[in-house]
Amino acid sequence: MNGILTIEGLSLSVPTGHVIQGRRLVLDDVCFSVARGSATAYLGPNGAGKTSTFRILCGLSRADAGSVRFAGEVVCDARVRGGLPAHRFGFMPEQPYFYRNLTPRELLTGLGRLSGMSGRQLGAAIEDWAGRLDFEAVLGQPLRACSKGQVQRVGLAQALLHEPEFVLLDEPLSGLDPLGRERVRQVLHEVHAGGATLLFSSHILSDAEAMCDAVVVLDAGRVVHQGEIAGMLGKSERWAIVVEGDAGGLPAVQRVELGHGRYRLLVDGEAERDRLLNALRTSFGCRLLSVEQDRQTLEQAFISLLQDGRAS
Amino acid sequence: MMGALVTGLQGAIRIGRMSFLDALRNRLLYGVLVFVVLLLLAGLAVATVTMGRTELLLLDLGLGAISIIANLMAIVTAVQSLQTEHAERTLYVLLTRLPSRGWYILGKFLGLGAVLGGLVVLMVLILALMVGMFGQVHWLSVAQALLATLFEIWIVLAFSLIFANASSLFLAILLSFCMDVAGRFTTTIHQFSAQAESGLLRWLGDAVYYLLPNLEAVNLRNGAGDIASFGAERVWSVVLYGSIEVALLLTVSSWIFSRRNLS
Numbered sequence: 001m002n003g004i005l006t007i008e009g010l011s012l013s014v015p016t017g018h019v020i021q022g023r024r025l026v027l028d029d030v031c032f033s034v035a036r037g038s039a040t041a042y043l044g045p046n047g048a049g050k051t052s053t054f055r056i057l058c059g060l061s062r063a064d065a066g067s068v069r070f071a072g073e074v075v076c077d078a079r080v081r082g083g084l085p086a087h088r089f090g091f092m093p094e095q096p097y098f099y100r101n102l103t104p105r106e107l108l109t110g111l112g113r114l115s116g117m118s119g120r121q122l123g124a125a126i127e128d129w130a131g132r133l134d135f136e137a138v139l140g141q142p143l144r145a146c147s148k149g150q151v152q153r154v155g156l157a158q159a160l161l162h163e164p165e166f167v168l169l170d171e172p173l174s175g176l177d178p179l180g181r182e183r184v185r186q187v188l189h190e191v192h193a194g195g196a197t198l199l200f201s202s203h204i205l206s207d208a209e210a211m212c213d214a215v216v217v218l219d220a221g222r223v224v225h226q227g228e229i230a231g232m233l234g235k236s237e238r239w240a241i242v243v244e245g246d247a248g249g250l251p252a253v254q255r256v257e258l259g260h261g262r263y264r265l266l267v268d269g270e271a272e273r274d275r276l277l278n279a280l281r282t283s284f285g286c287r288l289l290s291v292e293q294d295r296q297t298l299e300q301a302f303i304s305l306l307q308d309g310r311a312s
Numbered sequence: 313m314m315g316a317l318v319t320g321l322q323g324a325i326r327i328g329r330m331s332f333l334d335a336l337r338n339r340l341l342y343g344v345l346v347f348v349v350l351l352l353l354a355g356l357a358v359a360t361v362t363m364g365r366t367e368l369l370l371l372d373l374g375l376g377a378i379s380i381i382a383n384l385m386a387i388v389t390a391v392q393s394l395q396t397e398h399a400e401r402t403l404y405v406l407l408t409r410l411p412s413r414g415w416y417i418l419g420k421f422l423g424l425g426a427v428l429g430g431l432v433v434l435m436v437l438i439l440a441l442m443v444g445m446f447g448q449v450h451w452l453s454v455a456q457a458l459l460a461t462l463f464e465i466w467i468v469l470a471f472s473l474i475f476a477n478a479s480s481l482f483l484a485i486l487l488s489f490c491m492d493v494a495g496r497f498t499t500t501i502h503q504f505s506a507q508a509e510s511g512l513l514r515w516l517g518d519a520v521y522y523l524l525p526n527l528e529a530v531n532l533r534n535g536a537g538d539i540a541s542f543g544a545e546r547v548w549s550v551v552l553y554g555s556i557e558v559a560l561l562l563t564v565s566s567w568i569f570s571r572r573n574l575s
Contacts, residue, residue, distance in 0.1 A: 058408045114326050
Protein backbone atom coordinates (compact mmCIF):
# COMPACT_ATOMS: atom_id res chain seq x y z
CA MET A 1 0.00 0.00 0.00
CA ASN A 2 1.25 3.49 -0.87
CA GLY A 3 0.77 5.16 2.51
CA ILE A 4 0.87 8.95 2.63
CA LEU A 5 0.46 8.93 6.39
CA THR A 6 1.85 6.28 8.73
CA ILE A 7 1.35 6.40 12.45
CA GLU A 8 3.45 4.05 14.56
CA GLY A 9 3.06 3.38 18.29
CA LEU A 10 1.56 6.76 19.09
CA SER A 11 0.88 7.25 22.81
CA LEU A 12 -0.34 10.30 24.66
CA SER A 13 -1.30 10.90 28.27
CA VAL A 14 -2.92 14.03 29.65
CA PRO A 15 -2.77 15.47 33.17
CA THR A 16 -5.81 14.98 35.37
CA GLY A 17 -6.75 16.66 38.63
CA HIS A 18 -5.93 20.14 39.85
CA VAL A 19 -3.65 19.95 42.86
CA ILE A 20 -2.30 16.40 42.75
CA GLN A 21 -1.60 15.70 39.10
CA GLY A 22 -2.25 12.23 37.79
CA ARG A 23 -2.10 11.21 34.15
CA ARG A 24 -4.65 9.50 31.95
CA LEU A 25 -3.69 7.56 28.86
CA VAL A 26 -5.59 8.99 25.88
CA LEU A 27 -3.75 7.20 23.07
CA ASP A 28 -2.20 3.80 23.65
CA ASP A 29 0.18 2.49 20.99
CA VAL A 30 -1.92 3.70 18.06
CA CYS A 31 -0.73 2.36 14.70
CA PHE A 32 -2.38 2.81 11.33
CA SER A 33 -1.69 3.91 7.81
CA VAL A 34 -3.63 6.06 5.35
CA ALA A 35 -3.24 5.20 1.67
CA ARG A 36 -2.52 8.03 -0.77
CA GLY A 37 -5.74 9.06 -2.53
CA SER A 38 -8.01 7.25 -0.09
CA ALA A 39 -10.90 8.61 1.96
CA THR A 40 -10.50 7.18 5.44
CA ALA A 41 -13.04 7.48 8.24
CA TYR A 42 -11.49 7.76 11.69
CA LEU A 43 -14.21 6.48 13.97
CA GLY A 44 -14.64 5.91 17.66
CA PRO A 45 -16.95 6.68 20.57
CA ASN A 46 -16.63 9.95 22.50
CA GLY A 47 -13.31 10.12 24.32
CA ALA A 48 -11.71 7.43 22.15
CA GLY A 49 -8.82 9.73 21.22
CA LYS A 50 -9.70 10.88 17.70
CA THR A 51 -9.27 14.61 18.32
CA SER A 52 -6.11 13.95 20.35
CA THR A 53 -4.64 12.14 17.33
CA PHE A 54 -5.54 15.09 15.10
CA ARG A 55 -3.89 17.51 17.53
CA ILE A 56 -0.65 15.56 17.34
CA LEU A 57 -0.85 15.49 13.54
CA CYS A 58 -1.33 19.26 13.53
CA GLY A 59 1.60 19.86 15.88
CA LEU A 60 -0.63 21.16 18.66
CA SER A 61 0.32 18.41 21.15
CA ARG A 62 3.46 16.36 21.55
CA ALA A 63 3.14 12.56 21.73
CA ASP A 64 4.69 10.69 24.68
CA ALA A 65 5.89 7.96 22.33
CA GLY A 66 5.64 6.85 18.72
CA SER A 67 6.06 8.66 15.45
CA VAL A 68 4.14 10.09 12.50
CA ARG A 69 5.46 9.79 8.96
CA PHE A 70 4.10 11.93 6.15
CA ALA A 71 5.11 10.96 2.62
CA GLY A 72 7.92 8.87 4.11
CA GLU A 73 9.38 11.55 6.39
CA VAL A 74 9.07 11.62 10.16
CA VAL A 75 7.17 14.82 10.95
CA CYS A 76 6.59 14.32 14.67
CA ASP A 77 7.62 12.00 17.45
CA ALA A 78 8.18 12.09 21.20
CA ARG A 79 10.96 14.66 20.81
CA VAL A 80 9.64 16.80 17.96
CA ARG A 81 6.17 18.33 17.88
CA GLY A 82 6.40 19.21 14.24
CA GLY A 83 3.05 18.40 12.71
CA LEU A 84 2.23 17.83 9.07
CA PRO A 85 3.83 20.25 6.57
CA ALA A 86 1.74 23.43 6.51
CA HIS A 87 1.32 23.89 2.74
CA ARG A 88 0.57 20.23 2.05
CA PHE A 89 -2.37 19.68 4.37
CA GLY A 90 -5.60 21.35 5.32
CA PHE A 91 -7.20 21.08 8.73
CA MET A 92 -10.69 21.78 9.94
CA PRO A 93 -11.19 21.52 13.71
CA GLU A 94 -14.47 20.38 15.25
CA GLN A 95 -17.08 23.18 15.40
CA PRO A 96 -14.65 25.95 14.57
CA TYR A 97 -15.36 29.58 15.31
CA PHE A 98 -13.29 32.38 13.90
CA TYR A 99 -12.75 36.11 14.39
CA ARG A 100 -16.34 37.20 14.94
CA ASN A 101 -15.88 40.70 13.58
CA LEU A 102 -14.27 39.62 10.33
CA THR A 103 -16.24 38.68 7.23
CA PRO A 104 -15.72 35.23 5.67
CA ARG A 105 -13.94 36.97 2.78
CA GLU A 106 -11.49 38.74 5.11
CA LEU A 107 -10.90 35.59 7.12
CA LEU A 108 -10.30 33.42 4.06
CA THR A 109 -8.04 36.08 2.55
CA GLY A 110 -5.94 36.15 5.72
CA LEU A 111 -5.78 32.37 6.04
CA GLY A 112 -5.14 31.93 2.32
CA ARG A 113 -2.20 34.32 2.49
CA LEU A 114 -0.88 32.44 5.51
CA SER A 115 -0.98 29.33 3.30
CA GLY A 116 1.13 31.06 0.66
CA MET A 117 -1.66 32.13 -1.73
CA SER A 118 -1.89 35.62 -3.13
CA GLY A 119 -3.63 38.07 -5.44
CA ARG A 120 -6.09 37.05 -8.09
CA GLN A 121 -5.60 33.33 -7.48
CA LEU A 122 -6.73 33.76 -3.86
CA GLY A 123 -9.72 35.94 -4.74
CA ALA A 124 -10.90 33.45 -7.36
CA ALA A 125 -10.44 30.52 -4.96
CA ILE A 126 -12.53 32.27 -2.28
CA GLU A 127 -15.36 32.96 -4.75
CA ASP A 128 -15.16 29.38 -6.01
CA TRP A 129 -15.35 27.76 -2.57
CA ALA A 130 -18.06 30.14 -1.41
CA GLY A 131 -20.13 29.06 -4.41
CA ARG A 132 -19.40 25.37 -4.01
CA LEU A 133 -20.16 25.40 -0.30
CA ASP A 134 -23.11 27.77 -0.63
CA PHE A 135 -22.07 30.68 1.58
CA GLU A 136 -21.52 33.32 -1.10
CA ALA A 137 -24.50 35.30 0.26
CA VAL A 138 -22.67 35.90 3.55
CA LEU A 139 -19.17 36.49 2.16
CA GLY A 140 -19.36 40.17 3.09
CA GLN A 141 -21.11 40.03 6.45
CA PRO A 142 -19.40 39.55 9.83
CA LEU A 143 -19.01 35.99 11.02
CA ARG A 144 -20.92 36.83 14.20
CA ALA A 145 -24.00 37.28 11.99
CA CYS A 146 -23.54 33.92 10.25
CA SER A 147 -25.35 30.76 11.31
CA LYS A 148 -23.51 27.82 12.83
CA GLY A 149 -23.85 25.88 9.59
CA GLN A 150 -22.44 28.76 7.54
CA VAL A 151 -19.45 29.09 9.88
CA GLN A 152 -18.96 25.33 9.56
CA ARG A 153 -18.82 25.68 5.77
CA VAL A 154 -16.39 28.60 6.02
CA GLY A 155 -14.31 26.32 8.25
CA LEU A 156 -14.29 23.67 5.56
CA ALA A 157 -13.42 26.22 2.88
CA GLN A 158 -10.34 27.41 4.79
CA ALA A 159 -9.11 23.81 4.98
CA LEU A 160 -9.55 23.27 1.22
CA LEU A 161 -8.67 26.75 -0.07
CA HIS A 162 -5.02 26.06 -0.88
CA GLU A 163 -5.84 22.69 -2.52
CA PRO A 164 -3.86 20.55 -0.10
CA GLU A 165 -2.99 16.96 -0.97
CA PHE A 166 -4.00 15.76 2.51
CA VAL A 167 -7.13 16.95 4.29
CA LEU A 168 -7.77 16.38 7.98
CA LEU A 169 -11.36 17.01 9.07
CA ASP A 170 -12.71 16.71 12.59
CA GLU A 171 -16.48 16.20 12.44
CA PRO A 172 -16.97 18.14 9.18
CA LEU A 173 -20.70 17.38 8.97
CA SER A 174 -21.82 18.20 12.49
CA GLY A 175 -24.18 21.14 12.83
CA LEU A 176 -25.31 21.06 9.19
CA ASP A 177 -28.88 20.66 7.98
CA PRO A 178 -29.64 17.77 5.56
CA LEU A 179 -29.16 20.00 2.51
CA GLY A 180 -25.91 21.35 3.88
CA ARG A 181 -24.69 17.85 4.65
CA GLU A 182 -25.50 16.72 1.13
CA ARG A 183 -23.63 19.74 -0.29
CA VAL A 184 -20.57 19.11 1.88
CA ARG A 185 -20.61 15.39 1.04
CA GLN A 186 -20.69 16.29 -2.63
CA VAL A 187 -17.78 18.71 -2.27
CA LEU A 188 -15.72 16.19 -0.34
CA HIS A 189 -16.45 13.62 -3.05
CA GLU A 190 -15.13 16.07 -5.65
CA VAL A 191 -12.04 16.86 -3.60
CA HIS A 192 -11.38 13.15 -3.18
CA ALA A 193 -11.98 12.51 -6.87
CA GLY A 194 -9.47 15.28 -7.58
CA GLY A 195 -6.77 13.19 -5.95
CA ALA A 196 -6.68 14.51 -2.38
CA THR A 197 -6.41 12.11 0.55
CA LEU A 198 -9.07 12.56 3.20
CA LEU A 199 -8.91 11.52 6.84
CA PHE A 200 -11.91 12.54 8.88
CA SER A 201 -13.69 11.74 12.07
CA SER A 202 -17.47 11.61 12.26
CA HIS A 203 -20.22 10.35 14.49
CA ILE A 204 -22.61 10.32 11.53
CA LEU A 205 -21.68 6.87 10.30
CA SER A 206 -24.03 6.86 7.33
CA ASP A 207 -22.02 9.78 5.90
CA ALA A 208 -18.75 8.02 6.59
CA GLU A 209 -20.09 4.91 4.87
CA ALA A 210 -21.20 6.90 1.84
CA MET A 211 -17.95 8.84 1.47
CA CYS A 212 -15.11 6.58 2.59
CA ASP A 213 -13.35 3.58 1.23
CA ALA A 214 -11.32 2.81 4.35
CA VAL A 215 -11.92 2.91 8.06
CA VAL A 216 -9.90 3.05 11.28
CA VAL A 217 -11.81 2.40 14.50
CA LEU A 218 -10.48 3.60 17.81
CA ASP A 219 -11.79 2.60 21.24
CA ALA A 220 -10.34 3.78 24.56
CA GLY A 221 -7.21 5.02 22.82
CA ARG A 222 -6.46 1.81 20.92
CA VAL A 223 -7.03 0.91 17.28
CA VAL A 224 -9.54 -1.96 17.27
CA HIS A 225 -10.06 -2.22 13.51
CA GLN A 226 -8.57 -0.90 10.31
CA GLY A 227 -9.12 -1.81 6.71
CA GLU A 228 -11.55 -1.26 3.88
CA ILE A 229 -15.12 -0.33 4.71
CA ALA A 230 -16.44 -3.21 2.59
CA GLY A 231 -14.36 -5.62 4.66
CA MET A 232 -15.80 -4.27 7.89
CA LEU A 233 -19.37 -4.61 6.66
CA GLY A 234 -18.78 -8.19 5.60
CA LYS A 235 -20.58 -10.08 2.85
CA SER A 236 -24.17 -10.69 3.78
CA GLU A 237 -25.96 -13.87 2.70
CA ARG A 238 -29.29 -12.56 3.88
CA TRP A 239 -31.91 -11.23 1.42
CA ALA A 240 -34.84 -8.96 2.13
CA ILE A 241 -37.98 -9.31 0.00
CA VAL A 242 -40.86 -6.87 0.37
CA VAL A 243 -44.30 -8.10 -0.64
CA GLU A 244 -47.85 -6.81 -0.50
CA GLY A 245 -50.79 -9.07 0.34
CA ASP A 246 -51.21 -12.32 2.22
CA ALA A 247 -47.66 -13.46 3.06
CA GLY A 248 -48.71 -16.00 5.64
CA GLY A 249 -47.82 -19.12 3.68
CA LEU A 250 -44.50 -17.96 2.24
CA PRO A 251 -41.24 -19.56 3.47
CA ALA A 252 -39.04 -17.03 5.31
CA VAL A 253 -36.64 -16.92 8.26
CA GLN A 254 -38.23 -13.75 9.54
CA ARG A 255 -41.40 -11.86 8.64
CA VAL A 256 -41.78 -8.17 9.55
CA GLU A 257 -45.08 -6.34 9.06
CA LEU A 258 -44.50 -2.91 7.52
CA GLY A 259 -48.14 -1.76 7.60
CA HIS A 260 -50.67 -1.19 4.77
CA GLY A 261 -50.61 -4.94 4.04
CA ARG A 262 -46.88 -4.98 3.32
CA TYR A 263 -44.36 -7.47 4.72
CA ARG A 264 -40.56 -7.69 4.74
CA LEU A 265 -39.46 -11.29 4.43
CA LEU A 266 -35.89 -12.33 5.24
CA VAL A 267 -34.26 -15.47 3.82
CA ASP A 268 -30.72 -16.85 4.08
CA GLY A 269 -28.82 -17.59 0.85
CA GLU A 270 -29.61 -17.38 -2.82
CA ALA A 271 -31.26 -20.82 -2.95
CA GLU A 272 -33.82 -19.81 -0.31
CA ARG A 273 -34.36 -16.50 -2.08
CA ASP A 274 -35.13 -18.28 -5.36
CA ARG A 275 -37.46 -20.71 -3.57
CA LEU A 276 -39.37 -17.77 -2.09
CA LEU A 277 -39.57 -15.97 -5.43
CA ASN A 278 -40.90 -19.16 -7.07
CA ALA A 279 -43.49 -19.48 -4.33
CA LEU A 280 -44.51 -15.87 -4.95
CA ARG A 281 -45.08 -16.55 -8.65
CA THR A 282 -47.63 -19.24 -7.83
CA SER A 283 -49.22 -17.26 -5.01
CA PHE A 284 -52.20 -15.27 -6.29
CA GLY A 285 -52.79 -13.20 -3.16
CA CYS A 286 -49.32 -11.65 -2.94
CA ARG A 287 -47.42 -9.09 -5.05
CA LEU A 288 -43.62 -8.69 -5.15
CA LEU A 289 -42.42 -5.12 -4.43
CA SER A 290 -38.64 -5.36 -4.02
CA VAL A 291 -35.69 -7.73 -3.61
CA GLU A 292 -32.40 -6.62 -2.08
CA GLN A 293 -29.46 -7.98 -0.17
CA ASP A 294 -29.91 -7.26 3.53
CA ARG A 295 -26.53 -5.59 4.09
CA GLN A 296 -25.21 -4.59 7.47
CA THR A 297 -24.76 -0.83 7.83
CA LEU A 298 -21.51 0.72 9.04
CA GLU A 299 -23.33 1.80 12.19
CA GLN A 300 -24.41 -1.76 12.94
CA ALA A 301 -20.93 -3.08 12.20
CA PHE A 302 -19.37 -0.36 14.37
CA ILE A 303 -21.64 -1.11 17.34
CA SER A 304 -21.06 -4.87 17.02
CA LEU A 305 -17.31 -4.34 16.79
CA LEU A 306 -17.18 -2.22 19.93
CA GLN A 307 -19.59 -4.42 21.89
CA ASP A 308 -17.73 -7.61 20.92
CA GLY A 309 -14.40 -5.99 21.73
CA ARG A 310 -15.53 -4.80 25.16
CA ALA A 311 -17.20 -8.14 25.97
CA SER A 312 -14.03 -10.06 25.20
CA MET B 313 16.98 30.10 7.45
CA MET B 314 16.31 33.51 5.90
CA GLY B 315 13.31 32.11 4.03
CA ALA B 316 11.79 30.75 7.25
CA LEU B 317 12.34 34.13 8.92
CA VAL B 318 10.59 35.98 6.10
CA THR B 319 7.72 33.45 6.06
CA GLY B 320 7.36 33.74 9.83
CA LEU B 321 7.41 37.53 9.76
CA GLN B 322 4.84 37.62 6.95
CA GLY B 323 2.69 35.22 8.99
CA ALA B 324 2.97 37.43 12.07
CA ILE B 325 1.94 40.49 10.05
CA ARG B 326 -1.07 38.64 8.60
CA ILE B 327 -2.19 37.46 12.03
CA GLY B 328 -1.60 40.98 13.28
CA ARG B 329 -3.84 42.35 10.52
CA MET B 330 -6.68 39.93 11.32
CA SER B 331 -6.38 40.63 15.05
CA PHE B 332 -6.30 44.36 14.34
CA LEU B 333 -9.48 44.28 12.24
CA ASP B 334 -11.25 42.04 14.74
CA ALA B 335 -10.31 44.20 17.74
CA LEU B 336 -11.02 47.43 15.87
CA ARG B 337 -14.61 46.34 15.29
CA ASN B 338 -15.07 45.21 18.87
CA ARG B 339 -17.85 47.35 20.30
CA LEU B 340 -16.35 47.02 23.79
CA LEU B 341 -13.47 49.27 22.79
CA TYR B 342 -15.83 52.00 21.65
CA GLY B 343 -17.69 51.70 24.93
CA VAL B 344 -14.39 52.31 26.70
CA LEU B 345 -13.70 55.28 24.45
CA VAL B 346 -17.08 56.83 25.35
CA PHE B 347 -16.28 56.16 29.02
CA VAL B 348 -12.96 58.00 28.67
CA VAL B 349 -14.64 60.99 27.07
CA LEU B 350 -17.13 61.08 29.97
CA LEU B 351 -14.24 60.81 32.40
CA LEU B 352 -12.47 63.71 30.71
CA LEU B 353 -15.65 65.78 30.89
CA ALA B 354 -15.81 65.00 34.61
CA GLY B 355 -12.16 66.12 34.84
CA LEU B 356 -13.19 69.27 33.05
CA ALA B 357 -15.81 69.93 35.71
CA VAL B 358 -13.21 69.46 38.46
CA ALA B 359 -10.70 71.62 36.63
CA THR B 360 -13.14 74.51 36.23
CA VAL B 361 -13.54 74.89 40.01
CA THR B 362 -9.78 75.17 40.54
CA MET B 363 -8.05 78.52 40.80
CA GLY B 364 -5.78 79.20 37.83
CA ARG B 365 -3.85 76.90 35.43
CA THR B 366 -7.00 74.90 34.69
CA GLU B 367 -5.42 73.45 31.55
CA LEU B 368 -2.51 71.92 33.50
CA LEU B 369 -4.77 70.22 36.03
CA LEU B 370 -6.97 68.91 33.24
CA LEU B 371 -3.94 67.60 31.36
CA ASP B 372 -2.55 65.93 34.47
CA LEU B 373 -5.86 64.29 35.37
CA GLY B 374 -6.60 63.33 31.78
CA LEU B 375 -3.24 61.70 31.05
CA GLY B 376 -3.45 59.75 34.31
CA ALA B 377 -6.97 58.53 33.48
CA ILE B 378 -5.96 57.57 29.92
CA SER B 379 -2.98 55.62 31.25
CA ILE B 380 -5.07 53.65 33.76
CA ILE B 381 -7.84 52.88 31.28
CA ALA B 382 -5.44 51.99 28.46
CA ASN B 383 -3.58 49.62 30.79
CA LEU B 384 -6.83 47.90 31.78
CA MET B 385 -7.85 47.69 28.12
CA ALA B 386 -4.51 46.13 27.23
CA ILE B 387 -4.89 43.47 29.94
CA VAL B 388 -8.48 42.57 29.13
CA THR B 389 -8.01 42.64 25.34
CA ALA B 390 -4.87 40.49 25.39
CA VAL B 391 -6.23 37.88 27.78
CA GLN B 392 -9.68 37.72 26.23
CA SER B 393 -8.39 37.57 22.68
CA LEU B 394 -5.92 34.76 23.28
CA GLN B 395 -8.24 32.71 25.45
CA THR B 396 -11.17 33.07 23.04
CA GLU B 397 -9.04 32.01 20.10
CA HIS B 398 -7.98 28.93 22.03
CA ALA B 399 -11.50 28.05 23.22
CA GLU B 400 -13.02 28.53 19.76
CA ARG B 401 -10.18 26.68 18.02
CA THR B 402 -9.28 29.63 15.78
CA LEU B 403 -5.80 29.18 17.18
CA TYR B 404 -5.54 25.69 15.66
CA VAL B 405 -6.03 26.78 12.06
CA LEU B 406 -3.58 29.64 12.54
CA LEU B 407 -0.84 27.60 14.20
CA THR B 408 -0.96 24.88 11.55
CA ARG B 409 -0.03 27.57 9.00
CA LEU B 410 2.94 29.07 10.86
CA PRO B 411 6.58 27.88 11.04
CA SER B 412 6.59 28.34 14.83
CA ARG B 413 4.27 29.54 17.57
CA GLY B 414 6.39 32.57 18.39
CA TRP B 415 5.14 34.25 15.19
CA TYR B 416 1.59 33.94 16.46
CA ILE B 417 2.51 35.77 19.67
CA LEU B 418 4.28 38.47 17.67
CA GLY B 419 1.26 38.77 15.36
CA LYS B 420 -1.15 39.12 18.28
CA PHE B 421 1.10 41.75 19.82
CA LEU B 422 1.31 43.73 16.58
CA GLY B 423 -2.45 43.62 15.95
CA LEU B 424 -3.61 44.42 19.45
CA GLY B 425 -0.77 46.89 20.01
CA ALA B 426 -1.82 48.82 16.89
CA VAL B 427 -5.47 49.02 17.98
CA LEU B 428 -4.64 50.05 21.53
CA GLY B 429 -2.02 52.48 20.29
CA GLY B 430 -4.55 54.06 17.92
CA LEU B 431 -7.10 54.43 20.70
CA VAL B 432 -4.55 56.03 23.04
CA VAL B 433 -3.55 58.50 20.33
CA LEU B 434 -7.23 59.32 19.79
CA MET B 435 -7.87 59.77 23.51
CA VAL B 436 -4.82 62.03 23.94
CA LEU B 437 -5.93 64.12 20.95
CA ILE B 438 -9.41 64.56 22.48
CA LEU B 439 -7.74 65.54 25.75
CA ALA B 440 -5.43 68.02 24.01
CA LEU B 441 -8.43 69.64 22.29
CA MET B 442 -10.17 70.00 25.64
CA VAL B 443 -7.02 71.45 27.19
CA GLY B 444 -6.84 73.84 24.27
CA MET B 445 -10.18 75.35 25.33
CA PHE B 446 -8.60 76.60 28.58
CA GLY B 447 -5.11 77.54 27.56
CA GLN B 448 -2.13 76.80 25.40
CA VAL B 449 -1.28 73.19 24.59
CA HIS B 450 2.43 72.38 24.86
CA TRP B 451 2.48 69.87 22.05
CA LEU B 452 6.03 68.66 22.55
CA SER B 453 5.48 67.62 26.15
CA VAL B 454 2.08 66.11 25.25
CA ALA B 455 3.72 64.16 22.41
CA GLN B 456 6.43 62.91 24.77
CA ALA B 457 3.80 61.85 27.31
CA LEU B 458 1.90 60.09 24.54
CA LEU B 459 4.98 58.23 23.33
CA ALA B 460 5.78 57.06 26.85
CA THR B 461 2.16 55.97 27.44
CA LEU B 462 2.30 53.95 24.22
CA PHE B 463 5.38 52.08 25.42
CA GLU B 464 3.72 51.59 28.78
CA ILE B 465 0.63 49.91 27.29
CA TRP B 466 2.77 47.81 24.94
CA ILE B 467 4.74 46.52 27.94
CA VAL B 468 1.47 45.77 29.77
CA LEU B 469 0.14 44.05 26.62
CA ALA B 470 3.30 41.93 26.34
CA PHE B 471 3.19 40.63 29.92
CA SER B 472 -0.58 40.09 29.69
CA LEU B 473 0.11 37.78 26.73
CA ILE B 474 2.41 35.72 28.98
CA PHE B 475 -0.31 35.24 31.58
CA ALA B 476 -2.99 34.68 28.92
CA ASN B 477 -0.84 31.82 27.63
CA ALA B 478 -0.13 30.25 30.93
CA SER B 479 -3.32 30.42 33.00
CA SER B 480 -7.10 30.69 33.02
CA LEU B 481 -9.04 33.81 32.02
CA PHE B 482 -9.70 35.10 35.54
CA LEU B 483 -6.24 34.27 36.86
CA ALA B 484 -4.56 35.81 33.82
CA ILE B 485 -6.43 39.10 34.28
CA LEU B 486 -5.71 39.11 38.03
CA LEU B 487 -2.00 38.36 37.61
CA SER B 488 -1.63 40.92 34.82
CA PHE B 489 -3.33 43.54 36.96
CA CYS B 490 -1.04 42.73 39.94
CA MET B 491 1.97 42.98 37.64
CA ASP B 492 0.72 46.32 36.36
CA VAL B 493 0.41 47.70 39.90
CA ALA B 494 3.74 46.22 41.03
CA GLY B 495 5.43 47.58 37.91
CA ARG B 496 4.70 51.12 39.10
CA PHE B 497 6.44 50.52 42.42
CA THR B 498 9.55 48.56 41.49
CA THR B 499 11.86 51.47 42.32
CA THR B 500 10.12 52.05 45.67
CA ILE B 501 10.28 48.31 46.48
CA HIS B 502 13.97 48.34 45.61
CA GLN B 503 14.67 51.38 47.78
CA PHE B 504 12.80 49.85 50.73
CA SER B 505 14.52 46.49 50.44
CA ALA B 506 17.95 48.16 50.16
CA GLN B 507 17.45 49.46 53.70
CA ALA B 508 16.54 46.01 55.09
CA GLU B 509 18.95 44.29 57.47
CA SER B 510 18.15 40.82 56.14
CA GLY B 511 20.28 39.79 53.17
CA LEU B 512 17.44 37.67 51.87
CA LEU B 513 15.08 40.66 51.79
CA ARG B 514 17.68 42.74 49.98
CA TRP B 515 18.17 39.93 47.48
CA LEU B 516 14.39 39.63 47.01
CA GLY B 517 14.15 43.39 46.47
CA ASP B 518 16.87 43.20 43.82
CA ALA B 519 15.10 40.26 42.16
CA VAL B 520 11.78 42.13 42.04
CA TYR B 521 13.51 45.22 40.67
CA TYR B 522 15.25 43.41 37.85
CA LEU B 523 12.53 40.87 37.03
CA LEU B 524 9.44 43.06 36.98
CA PRO B 525 8.98 45.59 34.21
CA ASN B 526 9.53 49.09 35.55
CA LEU B 527 6.56 51.09 34.33
CA GLU B 528 7.82 54.28 35.95
CA ALA B 529 10.80 54.14 33.61
CA VAL B 530 8.36 54.84 30.76
CA ASN B 531 6.41 57.60 32.45
CA LEU B 532 6.75 61.11 31.01
CA ARG B 533 3.27 62.26 31.98
CA ASN B 534 4.36 64.41 34.92
CA GLY B 535 6.41 66.56 32.57
CA ALA B 536 3.36 67.33 30.45
CA GLY B 537 1.47 68.42 33.55
CA ASP B 538 4.32 70.78 34.42
CA ILE B 539 4.70 72.11 30.87
CA ALA B 540 8.23 70.75 30.87
CA SER B 541 9.48 68.85 27.87
CA PHE B 542 12.21 66.29 28.41
CA GLY B 543 15.54 66.20 26.67
CA ALA B 544 16.24 63.79 23.81
CA GLU B 545 18.31 61.55 26.09
CA ARG B 546 15.37 60.87 28.42
CA VAL B 547 13.02 60.24 25.51
CA TRP B 548 15.48 57.85 23.89
CA SER B 549 15.91 56.02 27.18
CA VAL B 550 12.13 55.48 27.28
CA VAL B 551 12.15 54.17 23.71
CA LEU B 552 15.13 51.91 24.36
CA TYR B 553 13.90 50.56 27.68
CA GLY B 554 10.37 50.06 26.31
CA SER B 555 11.61 48.24 23.19
CA ILE B 556 13.96 45.94 25.11
CA GLU B 557 11.33 45.15 27.74
CA VAL B 558 8.71 44.35 25.08
CA ALA B 559 11.18 42.14 23.17
CA LEU B 560 12.13 40.27 26.37
CA LEU B 561 8.51 39.75 27.41
CA LEU B 562 7.52 38.54 23.94
CA THR B 563 10.45 36.11 23.95
CA VAL B 564 9.35 34.70 27.32
CA SER B 565 5.76 34.51 26.09
CA SER B 566 6.79 32.67 22.91
CA TRP B 567 8.97 30.26 24.89
CA ILE B 568 6.13 29.38 27.29
CA PHE B 569 3.60 29.08 24.46
CA SER B 570 5.90 26.87 22.38
CA ARG B 571 6.22 24.37 25.22
CA ARG B 572 2.48 24.03 25.82
CA ASN B 573 0.41 21.10 24.67
CA LEU B 574 -2.84 22.57 23.41
CA SER B 575 -5.95 20.68 24.44
